[in-house]
Amino acid sequence: MIEALVLSLLAGLAMVVGGLVAALEHIRPDWLEREFRHTVIAFGGGALLAAVALVMVPDGVRNLSVAGTSVAFLTGAGFFLLADWMVARRGGSAAQLMAMLLDFVPEAIALGAAFALASPAGPLLAFLIGLQNLPEGFNAYREMTARGSLTRGRVLASFALLSLLGPAAAWLGIVALADRPVLLARLMMFCGGGILYLTFQDIAPQAKLQHHWGPALGAVVGFLLGLVGQMLLVGKGGV
Numbered sequence: 001m002i003e004a005l006v007l008s009l010l011a012g013l014a015m016v017v018g019g020l021v022a023a024l025e026h027i028r029p030d031w032l033e034r035e036f037r038h039t040v041i042a043f044g045g046g047a048l049l050a051a052v053a054l055v056m057v058p059d060g061v062r063n064l065s066v067a068g069t070s071v072a073f074l075t076g077a078g079f080f081l082l083a084d085w086m087v088a089r090r091g092g093s094a095a096q097l098m099a100m101l102l103d104f105v106p107e108a109i110a111l112g113a114a115f116a117l118a119s120p121a122g123p124l125l126a127f128l129i130g131l132q133n134l135p136e137g138f139n140a141y142r143e144m145t146a147r148g149s150l151t152r153g154r155v156l157a158s159f160a161l162l163s164l165l166g167p168a169a170a171w172l173g174i175v176a177l178a179d180r181p182v183l184l185a186r187l188m189m190f191c192g193g194g195i196l197y198l199t200f201q202d203i204a205p206q207a208k209l210q211h212h213w214g215p216a217l218g219a220v221v222g223f224l225l226g227l228v229g230q231m232l233l234v235g236k237g238g239v
Contacts (some may be wrong), residue, residue: 018137
């Protein structure tokens with residue numbers, strides 16, 4: 001339990017690190033700064049795809065039928081679609097924080113349950129959550145400070161408070177899902193469907209730049225880091 005709580009907290013604090021990078025990052029000329037930001041966003045998209053492809057889907061389909069997999073996956077996509085619509089309609093800093101919350105909390109619950117089941121995917125999932133939270137914190141900081149509704153210090157403080165929900169959600173996963181592998185599998189597929197929707201609805205369109213190739217490479221690197229983590233986890237470190 002201690003390992004799950006610590007790793008979920010560190011994964012959440014990656015949002016704060018991403019915000020700090022955004023606060024300190026001032027690249028010139030302007031075109032390079034713009035490409036860097038889009039590359040960071042695309043990197044997060046690659047990490048999200050790695051989480052879906054390497055952890056959530058493999059763990060989910062192991063304990064579900066074809067029908068159960070399909071229902072959970074589509075339900076997750078539909079839920080995140082509705083949440084995305086509500087967030088876009090509401091707007092403002094609270095909506096941005098709510099979007100990050102909807103992404104982080106279900107994953108932290110799944111992380112806690114994975115550790116409770118002694119799944120080897122637990123550390124990898126924590127690593128991937130941290131990878132995706134870095135660019136999420138970076139992008140959210142830029143958007144929230146640009147609106148001027150919150151000071152820079154308050155934005156970073158809100159990220160820090162949000163990261164504290166990680167251990168709470170992981171504890172819930174340990175308590176509620178440790179002896180329920182089918183329910184955990186449904187949660188994994190639910191998160192996978194929702195993340196895949198968000199990746200192509202929000203992240204991929206923001207990442208694209210005309211006549212620039214950095215963002216696409218950023219997505220490749222993000223996915224590759226997830227793949228390397230998975231290979232190291234299962235001991236496939238040969239040539």
